[in-house]
Amino acid sequence: MLMIGPPGSGKTMLAQSLLSILPPLDTEESITVTQIYSAAGLLPHNHIIQERPFRSPHHTASSVSVIGGGQNPRPGEVSLAHSGLLFLDEMPEFRRDLLEALRQPLENGTVHIARAKGTLTFPARFSLIGAMNPCPCGYFGDTVKECTCGAFEVARYQRKISGPLLDRIDLHINVPRLNKDDLIKKGDHTLRETLKKQITQARTLQKDRFNRASIKALTNSELSSRHIEALIKLSPHAKNLGEKLFSHSNMSARAYFRIMKIAQTIADLEKSETVEENHLAEAFQYKTKNFLNA
Template structure:
């Protein structure tokens, strides 16, 4: 008997329809999955077999063939466990075929039949809204999927999903999660004493969406300032929050339900690869520039990043998106972020420091500064010097403005700066 179950595949941050066809026919017992599956999908055979049996449901001693259509689209991840299991049960008339036609589902099965959360639940719900179908997902992904205005049912186990589809114990609709607070619980700009010019440049960058480079000796407070920059950005609109949430959902980084209402802040280590920074890999995934979409990307020790990784930033900074092309497919990720970078003035870090002399030769300084290409520096609007303050200067410095105060006034006329003040601040 043949059964069909609707599911989805992630292509970039978009979910595309996938039909899971399950045929159970007489013959020597076997279980085959076709339709360009990756290793995780192929291993679904063992998870599905154990989950069905441990749930107290019959598993056929027959020839089982599973086809994931369209066959030319690469299928990745464990999200097909639930639709395959439901298809096997429907082919044995344990689940009504009509019930499967009216739902789209995805989920990873544990060997005991419980369902684990999957990445991309928000994107799956968006596809369900387009198809005008309810979504059946693991209970751990239900709140995430319920962000979209579509009926969402969260099943804790395979048996729960079967009882829901057969009408024995219908699952309740998942209520949309409460929106997250607009303000992130991050450090306050008022903690930073002194550095008036650097804080002013940070405010200008946040108000105008400018890319900023901070240059200063070790211990001058560059990293401390950058960590407080995300709080200067305004809360995301619902459309922007949905964009950001979709990207983080596709990457499997959402830890709780609710739209990400605050601008993201990403700070990768300087050893990050170009694929980790820009996205890609054998299985294309969003990189740091996409995870920082509508927010800030902070690159500390800027010249210490590999030249190849830094040069990959040039196109996203210009276009606001990343296109990753592979032999089988091409995916596009949004990447409209604001870059904040920090660097030392020289390899030893003490060039221009009044208390510690620089020990670098002119050739060393030239090589160090040459690690940043002209086209990359051309995309940085503001450069500010961050001097290291003495103990006396720190003690005498007055209390600065709080992050909330600066953010509140970010749209007033004094912050709507023209090109003249931007150049003067640089």
């Protein structure tokens, strides 16, 4: 997920709060995460890890520290975030080669470290959460403060995240400035538990679906294109919309299949046995690169 909005709009707070609505690690996930932290020398008190990891490297971090490697190869931040969240704040400020190196783990869920003595493979099935301002000054499209950047500066800043990487990010979300009423309004403390229960039920539906099809996967995001065609059931209206979107939007095949997985997840959250037209339409608008008022 990529969140775009002005400074102080709550992007970092939203990223940190996402962990609280995710279901706990199952036994297999917990063992794998514990093994990764043990290999990195970060296992706390030799205890098994039962909470989903949240990793947030600084934008000055090196490629080795984020992706993994070194003279004696160790897991990087992408592996330490396995089964959890990897948060990249101020995403365009990260080195270009580091951002491009994320493409492999986002696609395959693994990182391969090649050395003269051999090749090591570390698990890296994480959820990427990126946050960025819409322009260098941060206020392009803001309703209160005027942007001081020129059109060329805005375009150059937004191009720091390449098209192939954006293609692998499923949700592009605008986070507008909060007004005074939103800041002082009392929050709904039951919402977190409601969302967590809804997500847990959706995960259970997915797990049952994968077991019936003898597919080794935990979430819809891990499905291959072959599995998508076999498992995802589109209603006639959704199928018609999907054909129109693919033929008129110039999206890549990867983007099309990712949209299908998002639509299936939305349907699972609503406990729908088929993907309906509204599920597919919502998934498509999340996938569209949509900077504030751009």
